[in-house]
Structures are given as C-alpha cells and as structure tokens.
Amino acid sequence: MEISIIENTKADRLTICIEDNGKGMDKEFVEKVKDPFVTTRTSRRVGLGIPLMMAACRRCEGDLVIESEKNAGTRLTAEFKHSHIDRAPIGNMAETMISLILAGSEANRAVDFIYRHIIDERDLCLDTREIRTALGNDISLGEPEVLIWIKDYINEGLKNIRGGVKDENNSGIGRNQKENPGNNQCQKR
Amino acid sequence: MEEIRKKTLETINVRKDRSGTRIVVGMATCGIAAGARPVLLAIMDEVKKHSLSDVVVAQTGCIGMCRLEPIVEVYRPGEEKVTYVKVNPSKAIRIVNEHVMKGKIVEGYTIGAESK
Numbered sequence: 001m002e003i004s005i006i007e008n009t010k011a012d013r014l015t016i017c018i019e020d021n022g023k024g025m026d027k028e029f030v031e032k033v034k035d036p037f038v039t040t041r042t043s044r045r046v047g048l049g050i051p052l053m054m055a056a057c058r059r060c061e062g063d064l065v066i067e068s069e070k071n072a073g074t075r076l077t078a079e080f081k082h083s084h085i086d087r088a089p090i091g092n093m094a095e096t097m098i099s100l101i102l103a104g105s106e107a108n109r110a111v112d113f114i115y116r117h118i119i120d121e122r123d124l125c126l127d128t129r130e131i132r133t134a135l136g137n138d139i140s141l142g143e144p145e146v147l148i149w150i151k152d153y154i155n156e157g158l159k160n161i162r163g164g165v166k167d168e169n170n171s172g173i174g175r176n177q178k179e180n181p182g183n184n185q186c187q188k189r
Numbered sequence: 190m191e192e193i194r195k196k197t198l199e200t201i202n203v204r205k206d207r208s209g210t211r212i213v214v215g216m217a218t219c220g221i222a223a224g225a226r227p228v229l230l231a232i233m234d235e236v237k238k239h240s241l242s243d244v245v246v247a248q249t250g251c252i253g254m255c256r257l258e259p260i261v262e263v264y265r266p267g268e269e270k271v272t273y274v275k276v277n278p279s280k281a282i283r284i285v286n287e288h289v290m291k292g293k294i295v296e297g298y299t300i301g302a303e304s305k
C-alpha cells in the first residue's frame with residue numbers, strides 16, 4: 001500500500017494518492033463506487049468514505065479519481081487547492097501511519113506501507129519493507145519500540161521538509177516559504 | 190534499527206517464557222474521532238518507557254458502544270477482561286501503571302463505573 005502526499009505550493013495543489021496491489025475492482029464497480037449507496041460491506045448498505053472524500057475535494061477546487069484493474073490493484077487520487085479555505089488540515093501523519101502499520105503488522109493479514117510526503121523540492125519516505133528487512137523475521141512491526149521509532153522518524157522528517165517547523169498550521173507554506181533544496185532522496189536509516 | 194532489533198529481541202525472548210497481557214484499543218471511526226490515537230500512543234510510550242516485555246498492544250474495530258469511546262480492553266492471563274471507557278492519554282497511563290504493571294484494576298475508569 002503506497003500513500004503519497006504531494007504538496008506543491010507553487011501550483012497551489014495538494015495531491016493525495018493511495019495505491020495498492022490488492023484485488024482491484026472490475027469496471028462496473030469502479031463506476032458506481034462513488035455512490036454512497038454502494039458498498040461491499042455487509043453490516044449496512046451505505047458506504048460514505050469515498051463520497052465524503054470526493055465532496056471534500058470538490059469543495060476545494062479539486063476532484064477524486066479512482067482507477068482500478070481487477071486482480072492488479074487500485075489507485076485513488078484526491079486533489080485539492082492547497083490554500084483553499086475549506087481544505088482540511090492533513091493532520092497528524094505520524095499517528096495515522098503508526099495506527100495503519102500496527103493494523104497491518106498482524107501476521108495473518110500483513111500489509112506493507114510506503115509513505116511518501118513531498119513538499120515542493122523536499123521529501124520524506126518511509127517504507128515498512130525496509131524496516132522489516134532491518135528488523136529481521138522475529139520482530140513484528142507492531143512492537144511499541146518499533147512504532148515509536150517510526151513515529152519519531154515521521155515527525156522528524158516532516159519537520160525537516162516543512163522547513164524546521166513541527167506543525168503544518170505554522171509552517172508558513174504558501175506565505176513566505178524558505179527554499180531548502182537538495183534533500184530529495186529517501187532518508188537513509 | 191539494529192539497536193531496536195537487539196533490544197526487542199531480548200524482550201521477546203523474555204516474553205516467550207510467560208504469557209503476556211494484551212491491551213486492545215478500539216480504533217474504528219468512532220474510536221479515532223473520540224481520540225483513540227493519542228490514547229494508543231500514550232499506551233505505547235508507557236509500555237516502552239517501562240520496557241514491559243510481556244505486553245502486546247493491538248487495535249480492534251467498533252464494538253458497538255461508540256458513545257463510550259475511546260475504549261481500551263486489558264486482557265491479563267488468567268483474569269477476566271477489563272473494559273475501560275472514555276479513556277484519554279492520562280487515564281491510559283494510569284491504566285498501564287496500575288492495572289497492567291501491578292495488577293490493580295482502575296475501577297473508576299471501567300465500564301462498570303460508567304454505567305452507575
């Protein structure tokens with residue numbers, strides 16, 4: 001599962017791309033999946049995740065695109081105008097990622113995550129496959145020690161790509177951003 | 190990473206000898222909206238801080254009591270499950286310190302106390 005967040009402040013766009021290599025959807029289902037009354041779950045007949053996300057994009061001069069191929073995977077791309085007054089903050093990515101990674105760490109349904117966050121020229125990259133390799137087979141990604149390391153790694157990385165500030169709301173992005181090019185690669189551990 | 194690997198390996202070896210405590214945090218939409226993520230983080234921080242080797246932290250979905258979220262369940266081997274409701278990070282730290290580490294249930298935060 002690959003999660004990319006691309007903040008392009010020059011073009012004033014925010015793009016969130018979520019891609020997997022899962023079972024995919026057939027053509028007909030992709031067409032109707034944006035309908036809130038279409039869902040695969042059996043507990044109830046509505047599914048609001050995609051419609052709400054699409055509404056969020058559209059009220060920010062953006063849109064939501066879903067591409068999918070049966071048995072190959074799905075890609076969801078959500079676009080927003082970065083500075084739009086209605087654009088919700090990205091929120092706490094470190095918390096979000098560690099709860100995803102914890103959920104994906106269970107042996108019977110293991111999911112690897114690649115999280116990439118790009119702000120103009122700078123980027124942050126986290127790949128749980130690399131961490132798994134470094135940890136070896138006997139240590140789960142769900143160990144508190146590991147998850148807290150990941151949390152700190154993301155917070156530190158985001159601070160770097162935001163130009164030294166911790167919080168997206170104080171980052172000054174789009175106002176008087178300082179350039180700090182040349183940190184383009186995934187940081188090495 | 191190498192350092193974490195070594196340290197964690199040691200704690201896992203200890204864990205193999207005893208069956209551990211399981212702490213489960215409700216992380217469905219309702220739990221997250223109520224603030225389950227900071228609770229989960231506080232629990233993990235506390236587990237790490239005290240190097241608790243026989244504790245597993247996990248998450249679960251909605252158990253149908255959304256109004257009582259964030260919900261934390263503690264399973265200690267040989268004891269009945271204890272459900273804590275409306276947990277926040279500071280309550281979570283107390284639960285780890287008193288219940289998980291010393292076996293003393295924090296009665297005031299349990300679902301039993303809530304419904305009274």
